[in-house]
Amino acid sequence: MSRSQVLPSALFKHLILIVVGLAVAYPFYFMVTSAFKDYVEATANPPTLWPLTWHPENYAEVWARQPWARYFANTFFIAGTTVFGEIVIAILAAYAFAQMTFRGRNVVFALFLATYMMPNEATLIPNFVMMSNAPAGVNPLFPIPRLGLYDTYAAQILPFLASAFSVFLLRQQFLAIPKELRDAAVIDGAGHLRFLWSVVLPISVPALVTVMILSFYASWNAFQWPFIVTSSEAIRPIQVGLNAFRAEAGSQYHLLMAAASFVVAPIVLLYLVGQRFLVQGVARTGIRG
Amino acid sequence: MSEEAIAITERAASRRRRGLLENAQAYLFLIPAIAFLGLFKILPAFYAVYISLFRWDIVQGAFRGLDNYFDILWQNTTRSQAFWQSLSTTFTYAIITVPVEIALALVVAYVLFQKLAGRDIYRTIYYLPYVTSTVAAATVFFYVFHPQYGLVNTLLGTIGISGLLWFQEPDGVFQMIGNAAGLALPDWAAGPSLALVGVAIFSIWHFLGFQILIFLGGLGNIPLEYYEAAKLDGANQWQLFRRITLPLLSPQIFFVFTIASIGVLRAFNEIFVLTNGGPLDTTRTVTLLVFRTFFQQGQIGLGSAMGVLLTLIILAFTLIQFRFLERRVQYT
Numbered sequence: 001m002s003r004s005q006v007l008p009s010a011l012f013k014h015l016i017l018i019v020v021g022l023a024v025a026y027p028f029y030f031m032v033t034s035a036f037k038d039y040v041e042a043t044a045n046p047p048t049l050w051p052l053t054w055h056p057e058n059y060a061e062v063w064a065r066q067p068w069a070r071y072f073a074n075t076f077f078i079a080g081t082t083v084f085g086e087i088v089i090a091i092l093a094a095y096a097f098a099q100m101t102f103r104g105r106n107v108v109f110a111l112f113l114a115t116y117m118m119p120n121e122a123t124l125i126p127n128f129v130m131m132s133n134a135p136a137g138v139n140p141l142f143p144i145p146r147l148g149l150y151d152t153y154a155a156q157i158l159p160f161l162a163s164a165f166s167v168f169l170l171r172q173q174f175l176a177i178p179k180e181l182r183d184a185a186v187i188d189g190a191g192h193l194r195f196l197w198s199v200v201l202p203i204s205v206p207a208l209v210t211v212m213i214l215s216f217y218a219s220w221n222a223f224q225w226p227f228i229v230t231s232s233e234a235i236r237p238i239q240v241g242l243n244a245f246r247a248e249a250g251s252q253y254h255l256l257m258a259a260a261s262f263v264v265a266p267i268v269l270l271y272l273v274g275q276r277f278l279v280q281g282v283a284r285t286g287i288r289g
Numbered sequence: 290m291s292e293e294a295i296a297i298t299e300r301a302a303s304r305r306r307r308g309l310l311e312n313a314q315a316y317l318f319l320i321p322a323i324a325f326l327g328l329f330k331i332l333p334a335f336y337a338v339y340i341s342l343f344r345w346d347i348v349q350g351a352f353r354g355l356d357n358y359f360d361i362l363w364q365n366t367t368r369s370q371a372f373w374q375s376l377s378t379t380f381t382y383a384i385i386t387v388p389v390e391i392a393l394a395l396v397v398a399y400v401l402f403q404k405l406a407g408r409d410i411y412r413t414i415y416y417l418p419y420v421t422s423t424v425a426a427a428t429v430f431f432y433v434f435h436p437q438y439g440l441v442n443t444l445l446g447t448i449g450i451s452g453l454l455w456f457q458e459p460d461g462v463f464q465m466i467g468n469a470a471g472l473a474l475p476d477w478a479a480g481p482s483l484a485l486v487g488v489a490i491f492s493i494w495h496f497l498g499f500q501i502l503i504f505l506g507g508l509g510n511i512p513l514e515y516y517e518a519a520k521l522d523g524a525n526q527w528q529l530f531r532r533i534t535l536p537l538l539s540p541q542i543f544f545v546f547t548i549a550s551i552g553v554l555r556a557f558n559e560i561f562v563l564t565n566g567g568p569l570d571t572t573r574t575v576t577l578l579v580f581r582t583f584f585q586q587g588q589i590g591l592g593s594a595m596g597v598l599l600t601l602i603i604l605a606f607t608l609i610q611f612r613f614l615e616r617r618v619q620y621t
Contacts, residue, residue, distance in 0.1 A: 009526075010405065013400045013403065013405060014405065014407075016396070016397070016400050017397070017400060017401065017405070017411050020393075020397055020415070020497075021411055021414050021415070023494070024414055024415055024417065024418060024494065024497065024498075025414050025417070026433070026440065027418075027426070027429045027430055027433050027494075028417065028421075028429075030429065030432070030433055030440065031429045031432075034432070042438065043437070043438050044438065045437045045438060045443075046440075046443040046446075047438055047439065047440055047443060088321075089321045089322050089325065090322070092318040092319070092321065092322070093318060093319050093321075093322035093323075095318060096315045096316075096318040096319050100311060100314065100315040100318070101311060101315075102311060102312045102315035102316065103312055105315075108319060108323070111323075111326075111331070112322075112326065114331075115326050115330040115331060117604065117607050117608070117611065118330060118334055118600075118604075119551075119555060119600060119603045119604070119607070120555070121555060121576065121579070121596055121599055121600055121603060122333070122334050122337055122596065122597070122600040122603075123329065123330055123333035123334060123337065124579075124596065125337060125340060125579075125583050125589060125592055125593045125596050126332075126333035126334075126336035126337045126340060126593070127329060127333050128583070128584075129336070129340065129589065130333070130336075134347050134348050135348055144336050144339075144340075158325070158328075158329065159325075159329040161321075161325045162321070162322045162323075162324075162325030162326045162329070162330075164326065164330075167322060192314055192318075217420065220422065221422035221423065221424075223422070223423065223424050223558045223561075224557055224558060224561075224580075228584055239422055239424045239425070242424055242425060242428065243424055243562070246428055246562070253432050253435075253438060256428060256432070257429065257432065260425040260428050260429050263422065263424075263425045264421050264422065264425045264426075267420055267421065267422065268417070268420065268421065270420075271416070271417070271420040272413070275413065275416075278420065279416070279502060282499065282502055282503075
């Protein structure tokens with residue numbers, strides 16, 4: 001191909017990518033720049049592309065109007081606990097499925113598979129009933145347990161501690177461990193826990209990080225469930241806080257954009273740092289969030 | 290008994306002991322997962338059906354058998370109208386979202402897959418919406434599509450389209466086009482409301498990166514020799530795409546189709562933020578209707594019955610997708 005043929009086609013391709021890229025990126029750009037405008041400019045028609053005057057004090061104002069520090073702390077606590085609990089539980093289960101022989105393995109595995117297929121929509125209402133404070137029903141034969149956890153951290157953590165998806169992902173990884181390693185460990189007199197801790201985990205770090213990032217991401221972005229099982233600001237996570245601020249801010253879009261930008265910031269940072277793991281995880285598992 | 294026989298029985302006994310120990314240990318490893326999955330996933334799936342058989346307005350009431358289902362499906366006029374309308378809205382939402390999502394992602398992935406300068410930068414940008422939380426992203430999107438303050442209407446204004454209300458517009462898009470052209474379309478041809486189209490645009494924007502990611506993976510699996518051989522035979526770009534890329538990418542296209550459909554069926558957060566089911570209920574999907582029924586109106590029994598129906602629809606799609614996944618990823 002001659003040079004004159006190559007150039008226009010490459011240019012055309014870049015044109016497609018740039019147009020789509022602008023459409024994808026513009027809302028982020030608009031969010032960050034609008035956060036620095038004043039009310040008059042943020043509600044101007046047509047919108048300005050670059051702030052005429054800069055108002056970093058918007059952030060201070062937003063910060064003062066909702067207990068954001070508390071929301072952040074709650075979210076980090078909930079996400080941290082969920083990630084830690086989920087990974088420990090998933091490691092143990094995945095190891096059992098991958099490296100141990102036991103009676104009923106296929107039955108238990110089928111059970112896990114069934115829960116994996118069950119969408120959250122199926123369990124939303126019953127889990128809500130279990131968490132809620134409503135008095136137990138009139139039917140004593142088959143009462144639904146009341147956990148009395150409405151408006152607690154536990155209600156936001158416990159339902160997500162076991163994830164069949166994480167178990168499958170780690171099991172795939174653990175299955176790939178060469179049998180010779182296990183045999184060598186047995187000869188050295190190492191039990192399962194010792195083998196898991198000193199051999200399996202160190203060579204599975206990428207898969208573990210993928211599971212943890214996906215789990216953190218899901219926790220950070222959770223909205224509907226915490227919205228329905230909590231009522232007090234003191235324990236609500238960041239997305240529910242942002243939703244509350246949405247109602248409070250009304251048409252003060254400059255403040256709303258400031259709030260959205262710091263709600264988004266940590267997860268975008270995590271994405272930029274851990275892009276490789278996240279991309280691999282999504283590509284390998286096809287989870288769509 | 291000979292010494293040899295004693296040794297054999299002893300060895301067998303020790304193997305049995307080891308087998309028992311292994312069994313006990315395995316279940317010890319599995320107990321936490323089984324306990325949590327059992328309490329929050331398996332039992333609730335049965336509870337969902339159980340609850341749906343009762344009048345259950347905040348507290349459990351009388352047993353109703355299948356009456357909640359009959360009410361939703363045909364017996365109660367208000368309820369059944371709302372349910373069927375929601376179901377139709379949900380499927381309309383899927384129909385206007387999924388094909389566009391797939392086509393756009395396909396084009397972008399195809400271009401992006403070729404060795405172009407700045408590939409990584411493009412990729413990082415395209416994946417960005419996908420990692421952003423729905424609530425925050427939808428909050429920003431609402432502003433971008435604001436009738437007065439947003440860029441979208443400003444841009445449309447330059448080509449002579451002005452004053453679109455987007456998330457507050459209940460009128461159907463075909464009806465609006467018809468009105469602009471001086472045609473009065475019948476009600477059945479009104480099309481999805483502009484608000485629902487807005488929600489669809491958000492959805493396409495939000496998940497574009499995910500679809501691109503899956504397609505890029507698929508493109509990486511196509512042997513380059515195929516393209517080279519076809520080029521030798523004088524195939525042009527379009528023929529390469531149509532005859533090689535498209536057929537060999539069909540597993541990924543099918544996968545994205547099912548998973549995007551499930552995603553749309555389950556969508557809640559974006560609709561809650563962008564329109565909250567309005568205007569005039571034109572974006573009230575089944576998930577929104579379930580939420581309003583059980584959470585805002587406190588009719589848990591009815592809501593649960595709707596939830597069970599929605600679950601069955603989602604499960605059908607999941608099973609189709611699973612069939613496919615089983616072939617791609619080995620589970621046993």
